[in-house]
Amino acid sequence: MSQNHAAHTAHVGPWVIDTREIGHRAGSSRAYTRSAPAPTGFGLDMIKVPEGDPVQLDLLAESVVEGVLVSGTAVATLAGECVRCLDSISDEVEVEVRELFAYPDSATDVSTDDDEVERVVHDLIDLEPVVRDAMLLSLPSAPLCSPDCQGLCSGCGVKWAELAPDHTHETIDPRWAALQEQLGGTEEEK
Numbered sequence: 001m002s003q004n005h006a007a008h009t010a011h012v013g014p015w016v017i018d019t020r021e022i023g024h025r026a027g028s029s030r031a032y033t034r035s036a037p038a039p040t041g042f043g044l045d046m047i048k049v050p051e052g053d054p055v056q057l058d059l060l061a062e063s064v065v066e067g068v069l070v071s072g073t074a075v076a077t078l079a080g081e082c083v084r085c086l087d088s089i090s091d092e093v094e095v096e097v098r099e100l101f102a103y104p105d106s107a108t109d110v111s112t113d114d115d116e117v118e119r120v121v122h123d124l125i126d127l128e129p130v131v132r133d134a135m136l137l138s139l140p141s142a143p144l145c146s147p148d149c150q151g152l153c154s155g156c157g158v159k160w161a162e163l164a165p166d167h168t169h170e171t172i173d174p175r176w177a178a179l180q181e182q183l184g185g186t187e188e189e190k
Contacts, residue, residue, distance in 0.1 A: 012124065013036075014034050014035065014036035014037070014057075015036050015126060015127050015128040015131075016124050016125065016126055016127065017032060017059075017061055017068075017070070017124070017125040017127065018123060018124055019061070019063075019068055019101075019120055019123045019124065019125060020123050022061050022062075022063050022068065023063055024063055024103070025063060026063055026064055026065050027062075027063065028062075028063045029060055029061060029062040029063065030060070030061050031058075031059070031060050031061075032057060032058075032059045032060075032061060032072075033056075033057065033058050033059075034056075034057050035054040035055070035056055035057070036054070036055050036057060036127075036128075037051075037052050037053070037054060037055070038050065038051055038052060038053050038054070038055050038076060039051065039128065039132075041132065042055070042076070042132055042135060042136075043078070043080070043135070043136070043139060044080075044136070044139050044141060046080050046081050046083055046141075046142070046143050047078050047079070047080030047081075047089070047091075047139055047140065047143040048078065048079065048080060048139075049076040049077065049078060049079075049093075049135065050079050053076065053077060054076070055074055055075070055076040055131065056074065056075040056076070057072070057073075057074050057127065057131070058072045058073050058074075058075075059071065059072035059073075059097065059127070060072055061125070064100070065106075066100065066102055066103065066106045067100055067101045067102040067103045067106060067119075067120055068100070068101045068103075068120060068125060069098070069099070069100050069101075070097060070098070070099050070100075070101065070125065070127065070130070071096075071097060071098040071099075072096075072097055073094055073095065073096060073097065074094070074095050074097055074131045074134065074135065075092065075093070075094045075095075076092070076093055076135065077090065077091075077092055077093075078090065078091045078092065078093050078139070080143050081143070082143060082144050082145035082149055083142045083143060083144065084144060084145075084149045084150070084151030084152070085145060085149055085150075085151050085152055085159050085161075086152070087145045087159075089143055089144075089145050091143075093135055093138055093139065095131070095134040095135050095137075095138050096134070097127075097130060097131060097134055099118055099130045100117055100118070101117075101118045101119060101120045101125045102117050102118070102119050102120065103120050104119070104120065104121075118130060149161075153167065153169070155169035155171075156169065
């Protein structure tokens with residue numbers, strides 16, 4: 001193996017596809033089924049794919065005139081916290097992936113901005129940004145442990161589901177607090 005080839009293939013990992021395996025002839029394709037470790041940042045503040053956890057990729061890479069079309073699914077387990085009660089939650093996310101990676105100097109490469117379409121770089125396709133973006137767009141910005149979660153009592157911080165139905169906290173309007181002190185306490189104390 002030449003030194004150039006060894007350096008070139010050193011970048012290939014579970015998130016990377018080497019397009020030389022597919023060929024540049026339009027119509028040729030190859031299926032990929034693999035597990036890739038989730039990097040940092042695969043989620044939002046309250047819910048994410050934990051770093052290092054597996055992301056299952058089931059993809060088809062097809063050579064087309066302008067580049068390589070990658071389509072398929074990515075599945076991962078999510079971990080996070082309910083935004084209402086802060087209980088731990090776990091869920092599975094499955095996203096559809098469909099992205100064109102343009103060949104260098106193709107009409108698509110030349111006619112689009114860098115952020116409009118992904119690119120094939122040194123015969124390699126990096127799937128991580130495409131899968132990460134698809135997952136981020138599918139995640140709830142306010143995850144819940146259940147749709148009817150009542151959250152926490154703002155007075156004592158206990159979950160509403162664990163409190164009696166008649167649970168209350170006496171709140172005194174601060175404008176009346178001074179008057180109450182003058183009169184000698186609350187009605188209950190008299």
